[in-house]
Amino acid sequence: MFEALTPVGEMLTRNLDTLSRQPLLICGLLEDNLPGLLAEAGNAPRVFTTDFRYFLWLEGKNDVKVEFGSQPGPGSAAGLLLLMPKAKAEADYLLAACLPLLAPGAPVFIAGDNKGGVKAAPKLLAPYCDQVNKLDSARRASLYQAQLVRPAPPFRLADWVSRYSLLEEQLTVCTLPGVFSAGHLDNGSRLLLDSVGELHGRVLDFGCGAGVIGASLLRRHPGIQLEMIDINALALEASRLTLAENGLEAEVYASDGLAQVDGRFDHIITNPPFHAGLKTFYHTTETLLARAVDYLKPGGELILVANAFLPYPELIEQSFGHCDTLAATGKFRIYRARR
Numbered sequence: 626m627f628e629a630l631t632p633v634g635e636m637l638t639r640n641l642d643t644l645s646r647q648p649l650l651i652c653g654l655l656e657d658n659l660p661g662l663l664a665e666a667g668n669a670p671r672v673f674t675t676d677f678r679y680f681l682w683l684e685g686k687n688d689v690k691v692e693f694g695s696q697p698g699p700g701s702a703a704g705l706l707l708l709m710p711k712a713k714a715e716a717d718y719l720l721a722a723c724l725p726l727l728a729p730g731a732p733v734f735i736a737g738d739n740k741g742g743v744k745a746a747p748k749l750l751a752p753y754c755d756q757v758n759k760l761d762s763a764r765r766a767s768l769y770q771a772q773l774v775r776p777a778p779p780f781r782l783a784d785w786v787s788r789y790s791l792l793e794e795q796l797t798v799c800t801l802p803g804v805f806s807a808g809h810l811d812n813g814s815r816l817l818l819d820s821v822g823e824l825h826g827r828v829l830d831f832g833c834g835a836g837v838i839g840a841s842l843l844r845r846h847p848g849i850q851l852e853m854i855d856i857n858a859l860a861l862e863a864s865r866l867t868l869a870e871n872g873l874e875a876e877v878y879a880s881d882g883l884a885q886v887d888g889r890f891d892h893i894i895t896n897p898p899f900h901a902g903l904k905t906f907y908h909t910t911e912t913l914l915a916r917a918v919d920y921l922k923p924g925g926e927l928i929l930v931a932n933a934f935l936p937y938p939e940l941i942e943q944s945f946g947h948c949d950t951l952a953a954t955g956k957f958r959i960y961r962a963r964r
């Protein structure tokens with residue numbers, strides 16, 4: 626049974642006839658099983674997502690091919706449906722990565738929440754399409770349609786990498802569109818780096834983003850065995866690039882929270898996610914605070930930065946029995962708990 630979980634999902638369901646006319650490449654984060662519905666309507670789409678959670682959820686659900694990564698694999702597509710991501714720069718990136726798979730004349734759809742920047746669709750498509758029409762709109766969501774008229778140039782990920790330097794750590798950080806804190810070090814992450822003391826053994830950088838925390842820790846403590854995890858393929862790719870650019874080595878892999886992480890660590894260090902998606906609040910951090918203790922060796926520690934107003938000390942105390950505050954500014958707190 627299909628259940629549209631969002632206004633965008635509801636609107637797309639109304640347009641099933643148009644969308645199922647050809648096997649589409651669907652790119653982006655849907656929160657429901659529209660791909661399965663399209664498959665039932667006769668043209669199984671191919672789904673490319675940078676979100677590991679959506680990938681896991683959709684994989685094996687139907688006979689829809691789902692890819693997780695920083696760009697779609699080879700193979701042509703008869704049309705594209707892009708779900709508008711949060712950041713416009715990421716939409717530019719995803720169009721550049723997906724459109725080379727389409728032949729001129731192929732339909733291109735962009736759908737999204739009205740509050741999420743979908744109105745930028747005509748501008749986003751201007752380099753590739755002459756006319757962009759609004760196919761449907763509801764109170765909360767819009768769907769745009771256009772036709773690819775100019776073949777998109779081959780995609781080169783390297784063209785989308787931007788860099789910034791961290792002088793204190795002598796690091797170059799590589800970032801990609803939509804990755805947290807592109808272009809500068811977040812103030813919370815700076816405070817976290819300044820508060821972390823000696824490290825040894827196995828270290829987890831939870832929610833690594835562009836890799837700035839993990840790479841800085843490796844620079845300071847070259848003897849540690851570092852693992853970096855994130856749910857976002859562009860963050861993982863940026864972290865790999867950051868490590869390579871600085872001649873550092875760590876294991877970088879996708880994990881939804883701690884779900885794909887094995888064994889116990891000496892240190893778990895994180896600037897954890899706060900909000901994900903436009904309106905969805907995922908309980909990633911609450912789950913981390915409850916479960917981290919099981920992923921630490923005896924004497925191992927969890928250190929995190931959080932906005933001062935978040936009720937994390939109570940949650941940390943519930944699972945660790947105590948919570949130390951290592952640093953406090955007007956906006957941020959650094960919390961530490963030992964197993």
Ligand SMILES: C[S@@+](CC[C@H](N)C(=O)[O-])C[C@H]1O[C@@H](n2cnc3c(N)ncnc32)[C@H](O)[C@@H]1O
Nearest residue numbers: 805814832833834855856857881882896898909
């Ligand atoms: C606040 S950012 C911190 C990024 C980086 N560590 C820094 O300090 O610049 C949080 C990161 O957590 C990632 N994230 C969100 N939900 C996640 C989940 N369920 N599992 C793993 N990582 C997640 C986000 O993609 C984002 O890169």
